[in-house]
Amino acid sequence: MSVTGGAAVAGRHAIAITVNDVPRRATVAARTSLLDCLREEWALTGTHAGCEHGVCGACTVLLDGRPARACLTLAVQADGARVTTIEGLAEGDRLHPVQEGFWECHGLQCGFCTPGMVLTAVHLLETNPAPTEIEIREALAGNLCMCTGYQNIVAAVAWAAARLRERSATP
Amino acid sequence: MKPVDFDYVAPPVLEEAVAVLASAGEDGRVLAGGQSLIPLLNLRLVRPRLLVDLRRLTGLAGVRAAGDGVAIGAMTRQADAETAPLVRERAPLLAAALAHVGHPAIRFRGTVGGSLAHADPLAEVPAAALALDATLTLTGPDGVRRVAAEDFFQGFLATAAAPGEILTEIEIPACAGRGWAFVEFSRRHGDFALAGAAVVLALQDGRLGPASRIVVLGSADRCHRARAAEARLHGEPPTASVLDAAAAVADAGLEPASDVHGSAEYRRHLVRTMTARALGLAAARLAAP
Amino acid sequence: MTLHAATDGWVGRPLRRVEDPRFLGGRASYLDDLRLPDLLHVAMLRSPHAHARLAAVDVREAAAMDGVAAVLTGEDVAGAMEPLRPLIPIPNPPRTYPLAVGKVRYVGEPVVALAARDRATAEDALERVRVEYEPLPAVVDPERALDPGAPRLFEEMESNALWRDVLTYGDVEGAFARAAHVVRERFTIHRYVSTPLETFGVMAQVEPGTGLVTIWSNDQRPGLTSGVVAAALGIPQSRLRLIAPDIGGGFGNKRKAPYLIVAAMLARATGRPVKYVEDRRESLAALCHAANGVIDIALALDADGRFLAVHVRDVVDEGCNLQNPTLHSLLKLSNIIGCYGIEAVRFEAAAVLTTKCPSGANRGIGKPAMCFALERIVDVAARRLGRDPAALRAANLIPASALPYRTPVGAIYDSGDYPETLRRALALAGYEGLRRTQATARAEGRLIGIGIAAAIEPSTSNLSSYMLATRRPGTSGVGEAALVRVELDGSVRVATGNVASGQGYPTAIAQIVADELGVAPSAVSVSPWFDSHENPWMFSSGSFSNKFSGTDTGAILGAARAVRDKLVTVAAHLLEAAPGDVVVRDGVLGVRGAPGRQVTVAEVATVAYRDLLALPPGMAGGLEARHYYVSPLADVPDADRRVAVQLTFSNSVHVAAVEVDRATGAVRIAKYAIVHDCGREINPRIVEAMVHGSTAHGIGATLLEEFVYDAEGQLLTTTFMDYLKPTALDVPPFEVVSLESPSPRTPLGAKGVGEGGAIPSLAAIANAVEDALAPLGVRVTALPLSPARLWEAMTRAGEGRGA
């Protein structure tokens, strides 16, 4: 089979993805999801598998800057892309304001949904710096949390929005 | 929950994609955004030997003016189509329908063409395409052909696209001045609808003309033109009683099945209710353009 | 009763959680994040039939596949172990194993397990396994399952009944005879489950030579699981090391010893570590469901509307659950009278086997159903008597002055002010205003309703209560174990037998220990993981029945106080003071009235571990204590079969206002007010979050979630596309007020809060919906309140056929 999207070695494909600003390579089977590639090939286990059929959002990453289900993306489809995972959000020990908001507002319990929630919220605030409560709830409606009842997650995102606005207001 | 083993190509040009797909025959599948196909792969409900990814065919993504209407490349992400000014202006019904598709993360990946080609009977985009009298362009080994939305949807997950044919573009004719609405009812925000209605109302000399369409979803194996209801509109003024009479027969000819989300009777009722709501909204837009 | 009692200690403060940064950064270690060299991955073939004989299982082709390391069938497993040990002995216990032997008895039951180089390959291999099934009739309806002629799941049992009994407390006959009113209703209880976002999983490794089996699993009850797994593997419990890493939610669901056994057997067979993680479909079909069933309830009232007696006939559909089949029945005894002074109780219990997913522990276990039935029947009574449902409740609540209150069943309600809780909840919701809004809306044809549910939220299960079913001693009481150790540098480490899955134990424990040892919480490290070779534990160790606040705290305090005593003794010796004069504060031990005479905790610890000859003569070294706390509240059934099934009792009132769309049947929650009282709050921030989360579980169960089986026993809701969980738009904002009535009976005055809102929320919303539909005469007797179900009920009512 003639193959683009990476050279094929007996049905396997060489791919290169920039993950959290670090170029990474792997040789994967076509059926390997981006989720499994991140977790198994690169040991980036912050991206979680909650359903593997696209409903729960636990596997959300930013793919070329926009939220995507890593379980519904083949690793080969992401060849050449930029991916941000939860591990890439903090700068050293300095949490991203959305992460801070989740901590401050107790927006997590078991933490399993948290990476997907946080990345979805990061994208929301990039596109809508002052969302209403309903806008926050709508933006997060594709991410299931089984623990919190969402109230503190919504508060966390609102908290982060305020913090980010403050930051951009002070030069 | 892992797919069966398959191979994968992402050809850089359309002709190659068509050729590869054609040579794979039944074993080949187009991969667009993957938001319908990959869940089916993960559940092993679909077992292809080869996926032909269209992602490198940059020419298939994007929105352009087509006369007074708009043409949307098949690989245009649903979110991009939804927010494209040309779509909002020239096919606002489609933009409204797209807003109901899943969640943002799904729409950033899912494509307009993928939704049409997948032909889920509960999907919003096919219903909008049918209501808007869209024309779909298919490119295959034997060349390019254009198919009316009317003829494209052929049943549950079944379309007029022959094996080896790729949907490349959807064109929506001008519909300025028309009333429109998309209304649906789903269990949760972002879910596939239990029932919905896509409605276009077109006035001709103060009466509803033949371009007025009512498409309902949720009770058939595909999106469905409610012709009996349309017939109640044609030639009539858009008064409440006319709209009500149309909505009352929106379920005519439908034979929905009962399932875990409700009985057949309930679905018929929802179809009528959604149609009534959509007709009301569309008529209001007619009155106040 | 006080509102958030001020305290100068750490307990009671709404601290941020110490454990959060690793979760926020994606650096937690959940089961599936763990890996070992040479790891194999397991997949299981599961039954597509509800009930079938296994005529043949042929695994040869699968075993020969490239990349497959080992394959196990039911026969293999049965040949290698004694039958699974059920927790609750039942008559003629059938022999069952982790994989099906002879028959399959529910869709999703594991038939074959195999290990391969990766999960995809393992799933490929499953497709090569050939199984011949001879289908048998499914047993789906729990009442029909009790018919003498019903097909039996286990031929060696006399019937599908697991337990049938009638428990009577007080003069039930007399009460019904003299009642001015008797209201009755039959409620159908549906199947749902909390679905932790992380599925169940296990990784197992066997050490060559010693045979030591190490199992990592997100199992929530290691104390119970350890014995079952060791017995199955034929090893002493000391040779089984059970480790629970970070757990992505549990809610009671995560215990599945059979999977641990299968994983360990595959590790043994291959000599390599193996990992098995359920996929979502497997989890939904086969991990566990909250039991469905039928509750017939009758409430006797006198002419003034006082509740005299309650009679409950409870049929519980346990599915194919032989592990702890009386669970859903017995726990109903702990809230069968709710918050009311009902003095006579009859409970007719039937626990039944059907060909469905085994039932299991799920947030509240049986109590949500009991509360649903009781609080619904109270509303039915109010309507019958023409009383306001709030007023009828108020008239029957146990007054604060009557607490502690011994219920007829034998429980002791420890603290709280139920009437005040109701008053506050009505005020918080703006009850009068809501009623006025409702009247106006009704006049406009809108369907608005208000629902109230008052609930007892019991916690800490007393394992002696199983004697009601088994009539055998051997397991009794309940407790937890803790270890507190001051390290050489003065820092503190704590480990317990409980496993955290989001409840914030590390933070709460740090607060408790900080107070006892006079250090800051930041100086206290709590082991994030359970490790049976490191942590102290006992049979009842683990996360269940809300036992942390009322029971685990006893273990933590016991260990911390023992360490503190030793700290003080050694410090007194070093300072040449009387131990009674030594005070501890901010990591320093001083002498009362002698400023400047002091040693630090670190200095004492140095003596205890290193400068050994400076210890008081004869004293052992070390600064560490373990405490195996036994709850003093637990008892055994008395001659009248009275027993405290659970030991501490929080309470709450939920008030919901809803609007039903007449055209679609959709329910919108317009307001949701909660007043709750779980005694002293160790960390109010965590407590409130528990209330949110548990209430959301109830809302999901009430409006969206249902496992649907068809007449052939096929599960129709097998993915998150059709088993619908609530999203951020389905859960309303909650208004929460907490009252704090410290329990006089628990170590810190704290009581359970984890199950909390999962108990009353079903009833609150159902009552609100029935109230909304009252003009149409619709009765709500089954959940979930799906739009279709409500529309159909409204339509039938409109056609004059009733619901």
Ligand SMILES: Cc1cc2nc3c(=O)[nH]c(=O)nc-3n(C[C@H](O)[C@H](O)[C@H](O)COP(=O)(O)OP(=O)(O)OC[C@H]3O[C@@H](n4cnc5c(N)ncnc54)[C@H](O)[C@@H]3O)c2cc1C
């Ligand atoms: C959680 C979730 C919720 C969703 N909710 C909704 C919803 O509410 N409404 C809704 O409509 N959809 C919903 N979807 C599906 C989503 O809209 C999909 O994106 C869409 O149906 C398919 O588009 P795709 O680009 O992802 O196509 P793919 O998944 O890549 O392909 C789908 C099918 O179409 C074929 N195909 C794709 N493109 C072409 C082409 N150009 N030519 C020929 N064949 C092609 C493929 O071979 C495949 O058979 C949801 C999906 C998920 C995971």
Ligand code: FES
């Ligand atoms: S794991 Fe990807 S959406 Fe659930």
Ligand code: FES
């Ligand atoms: S915190 Fe557990 S799933 Fe969200």
